[in-house]
Amino acid sequence: LGEMMYKSLGESPRFVYCPTWIFDASISLLECLAAVTKSEKFEDIAETSRIGKYYAVEDMLTTKDEEKFGKITMQQHYDTIVS
Numbered sequence: 041l042g043e044m045m046y047k048s049l050g051e052s053p054r055f056v057y058c059p060t061w062i063f064d065a066s067i068s069l070l071e072c073l074a075a076v077t078k079s080e081k082f083e084d085i086a087e088t089s090r091i092g093k094y095y096a097v098e099d100m101l102t103t104k105d106e107e108k109f110g111k112i113t114m115q116q117h118y119d120t121i122v123s
Contacts, residue, residue, distance in 0.1 A: 041114060048118035063093035 046053040067089045074082035101108060 044115045044118050047115070058096075058098055060093065062071045063089060063096065067093065 042055060043053050067086055070082050070086035070089060070109065074086055
């Protein structure tokens with residue numbers, strides 16, 4: 041999908057790969073800091089990181105076959121947005 045977006049924009053793709061263990065490590069560190077410092081700020085950042093990981097690893101598509109396919113392609117959709 042990312043490549044399609046860049047294609048619609050007429051730009052070369054630029055991606056940054058982040059393995060999921062980075063989320064786990066940073067969440068653990070933030071939880072530890074929150075516990076040690078009793079800081080609500082670190083608790084909030086840890087929660088935001090957990091939410092970010094959820095959206096990074098969970099399927100955001102429907103599981104119903106009749107809802108998975110539309111009448112246009114994603115490329116057509118992105119092209120329409122850009123134009």
